[in-house]
Amino acid sequence: AQTVTQSQPEMSVQEAETVTLSCTYDTSESDYYLFWYKQPPSRQMILVIRQEAYKQQNATENRFSVNFQKAAKSFSLKISDSQLGDAAMYFCAFKDIYGGATNKLIFGTGTLLAVQP
Amino acid sequence: DVKVTQSSRYLVKRTGEKVFLECVQDMDHENMFWYRQDPGLGLRLIYFSYDVKMKEKGDIPEGYSVSREKKERFSLILESASTNQTSMYLCASSLSRPGGSGQPQHFGDGTRLSIL
Numbered sequence: 001a002q003t004v005t006q007s008q009p010e011m012s013v014q015e016a017e018t019v020t021l022s023c024t025y026d027t028s029e030s031d032y033y034l035f036w037y038k039q040p041p042s043r044q045m046i047l048v049i050r051q052e053a054y055k056q057q058n059a060t061e062n063r064f065s066v067n068f069q070k071a072a073k074s075f076s077l078k079i080s081d082s083q084l085g086d087a088a089m090y091f092c093a094f095k096d097i098y099g100g101a102t103n104k105l106i107f108g109t110g111t112l113l114a115v116q117p
Numbered sequence: 118d119v120k121v122t123q124s125s126r127y128l129v130k131r132t133g134e135k136v137f138l139e140c141v142q143d144m145d146h147e148n149m150f151w152y153r154q155d156p157g158l159g160l161r162l163i164y165f166s167y168d169v170k171m172k173e174k175g176d177i178p179e180g181y182s183v184s185r186e187k188k189e190r191f192s193l194i195l196e197s198a199s200t201n202q203t204s205m206y207l208c209a210s211s212l213s214r215p216g217g218s219g220q221p222q223h224f225g226d227g228t229r230l231s232i233l
Binding site: 004006009033035042043044045046047050052091095097104105107108109110 | 150152157158159160161162165175205207209219221222224225226227
């Protein structure tokens with residue numbers, strides 16, 4: 001069974017600095033998707049970034065980028081120029097491409113990011 | 118934008134009560150999901166539905182049931198609420214694509230349920 005591990009329960013970063021959140025996963029599949037979701041204190045979970053395993057290029061969305069190391073099964077999220085609005089719980093998630101059309105996700109336990117002014 | 122609406126933000130019920138959590142999405146998504154979120158455990162899938170009247174058990178279905186009579190609505194039912202079901206419940210929806218695609222899930226605001 002696939003698993004997703006986030007080893008950092010809490011992280012802190014100074015405003016305008018860069019922070020990296022770690023995520024590792026375990027799977028025997030070669031094709032899959034990886035996601036980072038953000039859950040601000042208002043609680044609605046929103047998608048931050050998505051990576052297809054068959055793409056070697058790391059995904060980027062504005063200040064958010066990933067370091068995808070397929071062989072190491074690592075998928076870290078880098079937040080550049082951190083802003084107060086980045087404070088949230090961040091979840092890493094995995095989707096097996098062969099899971100069919102139901103799009104079932106497996107989530108990590110989350111990393112709570114605090115941004116210090 | 119996709120809108121996933123959960124009927125209550127906070128709910129307090131008593132042990133043994135039958136509890137209904139409602140979720141409605143407005144984007145004609147085929148897939149709908151119910152998760153519970155607990156500190157240190159992340160999100161765990163309770164049930165999901167890939168079509169009207171279709172449902173499949175997730176990782177922790179015990180003590181729960183679901184209903185999907187209409188495409189836009191997915192209900193989670195606690196048949197006889199117990200204190201260990203006190204949790205945050207999140208509903209999500211997504212498009213379905215053949216072969217399994219990277220369609221993201223869209224979440225509601227969550228319902229914080231307390232069972233006394």
